[in-house]
Amino acid sequence: MKKPITMALAGNPNAGKTTLFNELTGSRQHVGNYPGITVDHKRGHFTYKDQKVTITDLPGTYSLTAYSVEEIVSRDFLTNNRPDVVINIVDASNLERNLYLTTQFLEMGVPLIIALNMIDVAKDRGITVRCEKLAELLGVQVVPIIARSGQGTEELIKQAIEVAQSEKIWNPKDISYGDDLDEVLMKIVSIISDSSFLSSTYPPHYTGIKYLEHDDQILTLGQKADPVIAQKLEQMVGAISDHLLKTMEVYPESMIADHRYGFIKSIIRQGVLTHKFDIDRLYTSDKIDKVLTNRLIGPVIMLLILFGLYQFTFSWSELPVSWMESLFGWMGGIADTTLPDGPLKSMLISGVIDGVGGVLGFVPLIMFMFFGIAILEDSGYLARVAFMMDRIFRIFGLHGSSVMPFIVSGGIAGGCAVPGVMATRTLRSPKERMATLLTVPFMNCGAKVPVLVLLIGAFFTDHQALYMFLFTMLAWFVALVVAKFLRMTVLKGEATPFVMELPPYRFPTLRGLVIHTWERTWQYIKKAGTVILGISIILWALMTYPGLPESQQDNFSAKRTAISQSYPESIRSELLAYNQETGELSKKGKQLKAELTIIDQEESGAGLRYSIAGKIGTFLEPVSSLAGFDWRTNIALLGGFAAKEVIISTLGTAYSMGEVEVDASDSLGERLVRDPHWNSVVAVAVLIFIMFYAPCFVTVVCIAKEAGSWKWAFFSMAFNTVFAFLAAFLVFQIGNLLG
Amino acid sequence: MTLKDLNKKCRCLAKKVQQCTVSQHCVGQHGPLSETCHAGKVKICKITGDRKLCARMASLGVLAGEEAEIICPKKGSQCLLKIQGGTLSLDHTTSSNIIVQSV
Amino acid sequence: MWQIGIVILIISIALFFIGKRFYRQFRQATDPAQQISCGCSCSGCGEASCDSRSIEHDLSKKEK
Numbered sequence: 069m070k071k072p073i074t075m076a077l078a079g080n081p082n083a084g085k086t087t088l089f090n091e092l093t094g095s096r097q098h099v100g101n102y103p104g105i106t107v108d109h110k111r112g113h114f115t116y117k118d119q120k121v122t123i124t125d126l127p128g129t130y131s132l133t134a135y136s137v138e139e140i141v142s143r144d145f146l147t148n149n150r151p152d153v154v155i156n157i158v159d160a161s162n163l164e165r166n167l168y169l170t171t172q173f174l175e176m177g178v179p180l181i182i183a184l185n186m187i188d189v190a191k192d193r194g195i196t197v198r199c200e201k202l203a204e205l206l207g208v209q210v211v212p213i214i215a216r217s218g219q220g221t222e223e224l225i226k227q228a229i230e231v232a233q234s235e236k237i238w239n240p241k242d243i244s245y246g247d248d249l250d251e252v253l254m255k256i257v258s259i260i261s262d263s264s265f266l267s268s269t270y271p272p273h274y275t276g277i278k279y280l281e282h283d284d285q286i287l288t289l290g291q292k293a294d295p296v297i298a299q300k301l302e303q304m305v306g307a308i309s310d311h312l313l314k315t316m317e318v319y320p321e322s323m324i325a326d327h328r329y330g331f332i333k334s335i336i337r338q339g340v341l342t343h344k345f346d347i348d349r350l351y352t353s354d355k356i357d358k359v360l361t362n363r364l365i366g367p368v369i370m371l372l373i374l375f376g377l378y379q380f381t382f383s384w385s386e387l388p389v390s391w392m393e394s395l396f397g398w399m400g401g402i403a404d405t406t407l408p409d410g411p412l413k414s415m416l417i418s419g420v421i422d423g424v425g426g427v428l429g430f431v432p433l434i435m436f437m438f439f440g441i442a443i444l445e446d447s448g449y450l451a452r453v454a455f456m457m458d459r460i461f462r463i464f465g466l467h468g469s470s471v472m473p474f475i476v477s478g479g480i481a482g483g484c485a486v487p488g489v490m491a492t493r494t495l496r497s498p499k500e501r502m503a504t505l506l507t508v509p510f511m512n513c514g515a516k517v518p519v520l521v522l523l524i525g526a527f528f529t530d531h532q533a534l535y536m537f538l539f540t541m542l543a544w545f546v547a548l549v550v551a552k553f554l555r556m557t558v559l560k561g562e563a564t565p566f567v568m569e570l571p572p573y574r575f576p577t578l579r580g581l582v583i584h585t586w587e588r589t590w591q592y593i594k595k596a597g598t599v600i601l602g603i604s605i606i607l608w609a610l611m612t613y614p615g616l617p618e619s620q621q622d623n624f625s626a627k628r629t630a631i632s633q634s635y636p637e638s639i640r641s642e643l644l645a646y647n648q649e650t651g652e653l654s655k656k657g658k659q660l661k662a663e664l665t666i667i668d669q670e671e672s673g674a675g676l677r678y679s680i681a682g683k684i685g686t687f688l689e690p691v692s693s694l695a696g697f698d699w700r701t702n703i704a705l706l707g708g709f710a711a712k713e714v715i716i717s718t719l720g721t722a723y724s725m726g727e728v729e730v731d732a733s734d735s736l737g738e739r740l741v742r743d744p745h746w747n748s749v750v751a752v753a754v755l756i757f758i759m760f761y762a763p764c765f766v767t768v769v770c771i772a773k774e775a776g777s778w779k780w781a782f783f784s785m786a787f788n789t790v791f792a793f794l795a796a797f798l799v800f801q802i803g804n805l806l807g
Numbered sequence: 808m809t810l811k812d813l814n815k816k817c818r819c820l821a822k823k824v825q826q827c828t829v830s831q832h833c834v835g836q837h838g839p840l841s842e843t844c845h846a847g848k849v850k851i852c853k854i855t856g857d858r859k860l861c862a863r864m865a866s867l868g869v870l871a872g873e874e875a876e877i878i879c880p881k882k883g884s885q886c887l888l889k890i891q892g893g894t895l896s897l898d899h900t901t902s903s904n905i906i907v908q909s910v
Numbered sequence: 911m912w913q914i915g916i917v918i919l920i921i922s923i924a925l926f927f928i929g930k931r932f933y934r935q936f937r938q939a940t941d942p943a944q945q946i947s948c949g950c951s952c953s954g955c956g957e958a959s960c961d962s963r964s965i966e967h968d969l970s971k972k973e974k
Contacts (some may be wrong), residue, residue, distance in 0.1 A: 131866040135859070162892040165868060282858065318871070319858055325865030326872075329891070354878055354894065357887060358846070361878075410913035415920065455887070455896045468898060565860060566898040567867065570887065599931065605924040609917075710928075769936055 072120040073232045079157030080166050081128030082571040084185045088215040089125040116225050132172045134285040137493045152232035153179045160190035160197050167332045176274050177240035181228050182210040194344030202340045240273040245327045252308045265297045279305050281321040353572040377440040378533040388432035393735045396425030419608030422724040423717035427596040430518040435589045437482045442584035446576035464548040465555030468566030469494045470504040478513035485509045485767040499561035503551045509763035510547040515712035526737035527751040603710050604717040610681035624671040635660050676725050696750040696800040749803030753796040760792035837908035846877050849907040856904035
């Protein structure tokens with residue numbers, strides 16, 4: 069076996085790095101048509117003709133300066149890990165902008181190969197790139213590919229392996245930055261070379277450029293490595309900066325960028341790029357933007373699209389969801405008739421089928437919702453949503469970069485707060501980041517959606533999509549108001565500027581949509597079948613044991629005997645025959661059965677109340693009843709801290725164990741509607757509490773990690789729960805007053 | 808031809824750019840991008856604001872002397888700017904620091 | 911009686927499984943050496959390395 073090769077995938081945001089990464093490694097990393105989806109670097113492995121390759125997908129960056137977290141992550145990886153070859157993915161339809169990063173790789177002197185991606189998109193736009201010419205002028209190999217279809221990827225890997233295995237020494241390329249800067253750079257480089265300043269990490273030429281660019285990270289490193297040399301270099305750079313500012317009103321970094329772009333233009337003008345159409349014409353994407361991001365029509369269209377998404381989800385999933393309900397009802401019925409009475413039967417029916425079944429029953433709905441979101445995401449519309457929301461976010465003290473974490477967390481519905489919390493790393497201002505971090509859990513994540521759907525479906529049957537839309541709007545509104553409150557109190561600070569590149573609209577491929585929808589739906593199913601199943605079983609045990617004391621059991625037995633005794637012998641034997649499925653019930657017989665069922669349910673209700681979970685739920689009831697929650701709901705809400713899906717599974721278990729009129733085929737929604745404790749006001753109060761109370765365990769841990777202290781994680785739990793309870797309390801009390 | 812020669816060849820372009828950085832070279836109506844309330848082509852005259860912002864803009868290709876197209880003019884708020892082949896979304900703070908001149 | 915035995919076994923497995931999962935999550939998140947991720951998200955493991963496989967065949971098929 070040959071020595072394994074390490075490769076890095078680098079390029080501008082949205083150039084197709086993750087698509088290529090998935091294509092090569094066969095993994096299912098999430099790809100979206102909006103920038104900033106990869107904040108960390110991700111590693112994968114593959115084998116090509118006996119050659120083992122480890123490939124790392126770096127976050128998308130425009131440059132290698134320390135302006136953003138993504139840039140620092142990418143640069144640190146390249147300098148610390150020194151991959152054998154860097155595959156620079158360049159979007160052929162946007163060559164100028166993409167080659168800016170390439171010039172910096174050339175300056176850095178890393179082993180490089182260019183993957184010229186999206187040649188099909190470029191062709192549609194009438195752009196032809198002459199790869200050989202580009203390769204000749206840059207001095208690196210250029211391989212045209214279409215990452216989405218996999219075209220050209222084998223050739224790319226073959227050539228990348230050749231580059232990695234070749235003995236070629238990659239020296240930093242010398243680009244002119246203008247006479248003034250070139251002269252200073254030469255002096256700086258000679259000082260750096262003579263003193264081996266930072267030479268273990270960066271080539272001298274590169275360090276020199278970074279000093280001229282006033283790169284914070286390199287300046288700090290320099291100060292630590294050799295304060296005397298660092299001081300000297302800083303003085304030299306300071307002098308030239310002053311000179312440039314006085315004479316040309318520019319900083320050295322702007323001048324350097326200007327010359328890099330000049331360098332790129334000079335290459336492109338040598339016949340690398342040919343345009344079939346007028347260069348200045350607006351592409352279809354820009355024309356669409358003129359309408360969709362219009363100041364007045366844009367937001368209206370956005371709201372209509374959102375409402376349309378819910379309408380589509382609810383109307384299309386109604387039938388399959390009812391099939392799933394009947395399926396689990398049928399399974400419960402089968403278990404009821406075939407299994408002998410005992411704790412195992414109770415666990416299977418109340419814990420597993422009613423618990424996990426309640427969560428799995430929403431799979432069709434989740435699937436339709438993810439499909440709709442995948443369309444919005446793959447087409448590039450979500451990036452426009454971020455653009456339009458930026459203005460609103462600013463009013464509430466948040467940053468434009470906060471929009472994506474909100475959407476990832478479930479801003480449209482069906483996300484997850486954990487990647488949302490992690491996505492806040494793109495925010496540079498610590499205060500804005502913290503405000504985002506603490507408010508993203510308010511969004512309706514994939515686990516809260518089924519709870520919302522269940523309660524909306526049960527209590528507001530006629531306008532499900534409308535209510536879902538309103539509750540989503542409410543989540544945004546509350547998140548923004550809380551953010552504003554935090555920014556005005558504990559997180560006071562200035563706003564920082566927001567600049568984002570919008571990706572062009574792309575027509576989603578069916579394959580992409582299916583993969584996106586399936587990967588998310590599968591994760592939902594997998595979680596229901598593992599974590600939720602485990603928690604449901606534990607909660608079932610907590611809701612079953614220690615069980616009623618014998619004296620109380622005897623009481624119920626005595627009651628049953630008394631009722632039976634009050635009926636004539638013939639009716640009792642009629643019921644016995646009916647239970648053995650050998651006879652029919654008369655009117656009196658039915659009456660006896662009903663009376664006995666009531667006693668059975670009272671016993672199981674008393675058992676539930678006597679259980680560990682029941683005692684906790686009852687203990688909290690005096691407080692929770694102020695907001696309309698009964699003790700059974702309390703158990704579900706406590707369980708929800710482990711994972712929000714557990715709310716549904718626990719309600720399913722609680723209401724199948726202690727229900728007055730049990731019918732195995734009844735859905736949880738129907739049981740809730742019939743329960744005297746529940747009505748539409750209680751439903752809204754519970755919904756509001758569930759939407760805003762403490763985030764789930766995993767999110768809390770993640771907040772602690774990202775915020776760098778447990779203080780914020782506890783703050784988030786306490787603040788959210790108190791806030792949610794107050795909101796639910798108000799809704800319940802006002803709702804009751806209004807009748 | 809070496810890369811450096813190539814680069815030198817385009818220096819005339821860089822000079823042209825540098826000339827524009829001095830405001831008197833920007834003749835005609837010019838002002839901050841945030842105040843420009845019509846769609847169409849503009850020429851960037853100068854980037855003001857703090858050093859970080861200038862550097863960030865420069866790395867995105869928003870440089871003095873470049874021509875850009877305003878796709879979505881929003882006076883006093885963010886705007887969409889098509890430059891160097893890409894579409895940038897700029898907020899009010901940023902766009903008020905970009906001095907442009909209509910072409 | 912046998913039902914109680916099975917139920918106890920299932921509950922123990924569930925406790926062990928959930929406990930292990932949460933403990934791992936907690937440790938991953940509190941490990942200062944682990945800078946990159948804050949553990950597996952609720953939608954599963956985000957590390958690509960969890961899902962690495964060979965593309966040898968895929969590639970050769972595609973090019974044909």
